[in-house]
Amino acid sequence: MPxxxxxxxxxxxxxxxxxxxxxxxxxxxxxxxxELAVYSREDxxxxxxxxxxxxxxxxxxxxxxxxxxxxxxTYAHLGPAHLSMGQEAAAVGMAFGLAPDDHIFGSHRSHxxxxxxxxxxIRQMSDEGLMRIMSGYRGGVxxxxxxxxxQGSVKELAAKYLxxxxxxxxxxxxxxxxxxxxxxxxxxxTPFGIYPNNAxxxxxxxxxxxxxxxxxxxxxxxxxxxxxxDASFGxxxxxxxxxxxxxxxxxxxxxxxxxxxxxxxxxxxDNFYGMGGQPFxxxxxxxxxxxxxxxxxxxxxxSERVNGYDPLAVIDAFRRKKQVIAEGRGPVLLDTVTYxxxxxxxxxxxxxxxxxxxxxxxxxxSIAGYEKRLTEAGVFTAGEMDxxxxxxxxxxxxxxxxxADYEASPRLPLTTEAVGExxxxxxxxxxxxxxxxxxxxxxxxxxxxxxxxxxIRTPLxxxxxxxxxxxxxxxxxxxxxxxxxxxxDPTMVAFxxxxxxxxxxxxxxxxxxxxxxxxxxxxxxxxxxxxxGAAVGYGLEGxxxxxxxxxxxxxxxxxxxxxxxxxxxxxxxxGELVMPVVLRISIGAKYGAQHSQDWTALVHHIPGLKVxxxxxxxxxxxxxxxxxxGTDPVVFxxxxxxxxxxxxxxxxxxxxxxxxxxxxxPSVKRRGKDLTIIxxxxxxxxxxxxxxxLAKNYGVAAELIDLRAANxxxxxxxxxxxxxxxxxxxxxxxxxxxxxxxxxxxxxxxLCFDDLDAPPVVVGSRNWITPAAELEEAFFPQASWxxxxxxxxxLPLKDHRPSTNQTLGELSRRARLGI
Ligand SMILES: Cc1ncc(C[n+]2csc(CCOP(=O)(O)OP(=O)(O)O)c2C)c(N)n1
Ligand SMILES: [Mg+2]
Numbered sequence: 001m002p003x004x005x006x007x008x009x010x011x012x013x014x015x016x017x018x019x020x021x022x023x024x025x026x027x028x029x030x031x032x033x034x035e036l037a038v039y040s041r042e043d044x045x046x047x048x049x050x051x052x053x054x055x056x057x058x059x060x061x062x063x064x065x066x067x068x069x070x071x072x073x074t075y076a077h078l079g080p081a082h083l084s085m086g087q088e089a090a091a092v093g094m095a096f097g098l099a100p101d102d103h104i105f106g107s108h109r110s111h112x113x114x115x116x117x118x119x120x121x122i123r124q125m126s127d128e129g130l131m132r133i134m135s136g137y138r139g140g141v142x143x144x145x146x147x148x149x150x151q152g153s154v155k156e157l158a159a160k161y162l163x164x165x166x167x168x169x170x171x172x173x174x175x176x177x178x179x180x181x182x183x184x185x186x187x188x189x190t191p192f193g194i195y196p197n198n199a200x201x202x203x204x205x206x207x208x209x210x211x212x213x214x215x216x217x218x219x220x221x222x223x224x225x226x227x228x229x230d231a232s233f234g235x236x237x238x239x240x241x242x243x244x245x246x247x248x249x250x251x252x253x254x255x256x257x258x259x260x261x262x263x264x265x266x267x268x269x270d271n272f273y274g275m276g277g278q279p280f281x282x283x284x285x286x287x288x289x290x291x292x293x294x295x296x297x298x299x300x301x302x303s304e305r306v307n308g309y310d311p312l313a314v315i316d317a318f319r320r321k322k323q324v325i326a327e328g329r330g331p332v333l334l335d336t337v338t339y340x341x342x343x344x345x346x347x348x349x350x351x352x353x354x355x356x357x358x359x360x361x362x363x364x365x366s367i368a369g370y371e372k373r374l375t376e377a378g379v380f381t382a383g384e385m386d387x388x389x390x391x392x393x394x395x396x397x398x399x400x401x402x403x404a405d406y407e408a409s410p411r412l413p414l415t416t417e418a419v420g421e422x423x424x425x426x427x428x429x430x431x432x433x434x435x436x437x438x439x440x441x442x443x444x445x446x447x448x449x450x451x452x453x454x455x456i457r458t459p460l461x462x463x464x465x466x467x468x469x470x471x472x473x474x475x476x477x478x479x480x481x482x483x484x485x486x487x488x489d490p491t492m493v494a495f496x497x498x499x500x501x502x503x504x505x506x507x508x509x510x511x512x513x514x515x516x517x518x519x520x521x522x523x524x525x526x527x528x529x530x531x532x533g534a535a536v537g538y539g540l541e542g543x544x545x546x547x548x549x550x551x552x553x554x555x556x557x558x559x560x561x562x563x564x565x566x567x568x569x570x571x572x573x574x575g576e577l578v579m580p581v582v583l584r585i586s587i588g589a590k591y592g593a594q595h596s597q598d599w600t601a602l603v604h605h606i607p608g609l610k611v612x613x614x615x616x617x618x619x620x621x622x623x624x625x626x627x628x629x630g631t632d633p634v635v636f637x638x639x640x641x642x643x644x645x646x647x648x649x650x651x652x653x654x655x656x657x658x659x660x661x662x663x664x665x666p667s668v669k670r671r672g673k674d675l676t677i678i679x680x681x682x683x684x685x686x687x688x689x690x691x692x693x694l695a696k697n698y699g700v701a702a703e704l705i706d707l708r709a710a711n712x713x714x715x716x717x718x719x720x721x722x723x724x725x726x727x728x729x730x731x732x733x734x735x736x737x738x739x740x741x742x743x744x745x746x747x748x749x750x751l752c753f754d755d756l757d758a759p760p761v762v763v764g765s766r767n768w769i770t771p772a773a774e775l776e777e778a779f780f781p782q783a784s785w786x787x788x789x790x791x792x793x794x795l796p797l798k799d800h801r802p803s804t805n806q807t808l809g810e811l812s813r814r815a816r817l818g819i
Pocket of ligand 2: 269
């Protein structure tokens with residue numbers, strides 16, 4: 001808590017009452033005649049065309065999925081198609097008044113939103129701007145098949161481009177927005193302000209606030225709209241995202257010049273159903289989603305329930321709410337009432353709702369209703385509207401036909417390496433913006449910087465080991481790397497729990513509070529999903545971000561955001577997005593079963609993440625420097641056991657200046673000829689003890705290698721060592737079953753089988769819950785375990801008497817018991 005906000009009992013123990021104000025439901029009542037003062041006839045027709053285009057786009061997909069043929073074109077679409085027939089007015093109403101700089105995020109059912117936002121952007125962009133995008137985006141690959149036959153305006157060409165890029169993406173073609181790597185549920189096209197759509201229900205709920213944060217911090221124009229379904233509001237990360245987006249500090253503590261509350265509208269596409277469960281009346285208790293706003297902040301999120309069957313009502317609501325955001329009073333919650341006629345997917349038998357109910361909604365269909373209103377008001381004749389519909393349907397059909405054609409729209413070869421290559425962008429970016437980075441004062445005057453000047457960076461000082469208090473330690477090394485990049489990249493922000501006045505949970509950030517304004521370093525709510533999710537949103541907008549999870553054990557709370565979001569968007573974008581996110585995660589000890597687990601293996605298992613775990617000051621600074629210069633997501637593990645360790649391996653010490661250590665490069669910490677010991681994490685220091693015992697008592701010279709990173713990983717230094725020694729022991733603090741080391745051991749067995757005298761041996765923690773601090777020696781690998789394992793399974797040591805049971809018999813006994 002910042003000292004500037006005082007919690008005074010005199011205020012908080014007074015009798016009081018919390019008041020609520022009513023939340024509007026379907027308040028819009030304007031007539032077409034009144035709206036003619038706001039809209040041109042062309043506008044009104046554009047709304048009609050957009051809705052008709054979406055209906056036909058989805059109708060074609062429905063026919064293809066259910067019958068395999070549409071108007072003579074046969075096509076087998078294997079993937080998903082979550083259609084939105086019925087929801088067109090909600091989508092078009094949402095997008096119509098958005099500016100090109102406004103960014104939308106969505107869900108698995110977002111085809112309609114993609115098209116609506118695309119059409120809206122096309123109308124507002126200049127012809128030159130559109131041509132630049134179409135011919136520049138991925139070398140014009142989407143444009144080429146369209147250009148040949150196109151006759152008409154640039155805007156008409158852009159509309160075809162949008163439809164064709166979307167169909168191609170859904171059909172997994174090279175001509176898709178994202179080379180077909182995203183597909184139906186994840187299609188997006190950022191040049192038109194269409195940001196990732198998410199197959200994880202509610203996934204956008206924690207990501208979109210990060211995009212809004214990016215706009216605020218970097219003073220970018222536009223707002224962010226997070227389109228998610230009604231059932232998504234049951235998801236924890238959505239609540240966390242709302243909490244993150246509605247923090248008081250944006251208005252109480254941040255520089256007012258930034259613009260106040262986050263510029264975000266959470267827009268519920270409230271179609272009354274999940275898949276087969278019904279939030280209204282069954283699976284949720286809030287009745288109307290709009291009510292949720294009342295629990296969030298005194299402004300009740302400016303919440304409103306809007307008739308999403310009337311496009312003009314939705315446009316009106318978005319216009320008013322954009323004004324609220326422009327005044328710095330966001331975030332906003334809109335509950336847009338709509339209905340899907342289609343099943344959850346085309347295979348859905350609609351067993352959860354009656355035909356009569358669907359029919360009732362069809363009777364008030366938004367497209368037919370809009371036509372009726374405009375014709376009755378005499379704005380258009382039915383003939384004019386029919387003609388416009390037929391024209392747009394024909395354009396949609398032609399783009400479908402082109403996308404279904406394998407010659408015009410080839411699929412990437414199935415053997416393609418491109419999927420893997422898109423996963424990491426592997427770029428270096430010094431700064432993501434050229435403006436000067438905001439700092440509160442000269443870094444040279446920073447108290448921590450001054451303190452570090454007096455610290456000793458070498459293993460020895462005047463021939464003696466350096467006392468802990470004087471040693472430049474891992475914590476200091478991390479601080480230096482962070483400060484370096486903060487001073488260069490103005491987009492770089494850091495957030496997490498207790499990050500600011502507390503100094504970071506483990507004091508890595510001490511000194512940063514004095515260096516950085518609030519918006520570059522701030523405390524988040526205890527919302528791990530939102531911490532990781534917002535980092536994803538901030539990163540994919542093109543900003544550098546360091547997010548922190550206090551303990552590895554809390555990764556469970558941010559599981560989706562780490563495993564499905566952080567890891568996947570670069571690849572699903574076909575390499576178009578970057579993800580310059582460093583997720584710092586501290587691994588604990590002494591805090592028992594739920595605060596002392598090394599979960600590196602979980603992250604290592606997920607494609608798309610770089611996994612670093614340095615445990616020396618030299619490695620920590622060099623690797624964090626590399627992570628903070630890159631464009632890929634790095635999960636950066638740190639060990640609480642070694643934060644205050646000085647440098648013990650690099651005789652020259654930790655350089656004061658800048659240097660990088662490539663992530664994926666193991667480090668030989670000690671040379672030896674008889675045995676290789678590979679470690680990952682703080683077990684390195686136990687291996688040093690074990691190596692000393694082996695050398696002193698048994699004359700065995702062990703070579704020590706610290707993996708430093710699990711993915712990517714260059715095996716050559718490991719192979720070189722194992723080929724020399726013929727023997728290898730691998731150890732880490734993670735529980736032995738399924739650890740990173742098991743994977744490395746399996747690979748080594750295959751890569752240098754002929755050179756091995758014995759199978760690689762893995763020593764890890766016991767396959768238990770982590771016990772109390774007093775009992776930890778029975779849980780984490782100790783030097784004696786390593787020596788005993790060498791003796792039992794690799795190299796019998798003369799006269800050695802094991803103190804622990806590292807035999808193969810014990811290995812299989814434990815496996816059988818599952819412990
Ligand atoms: C985290 C997660 N849980 C479950 C699912 C399976 N699922 C896909 S769509 C869906 C219903 C979503 O309902 P809602 O958010 O209202 O969106 P709608 O489908 O109505 O557009 C479910 C349960 C999923 N994709 N992700
Ligand atoms: Mg729904």
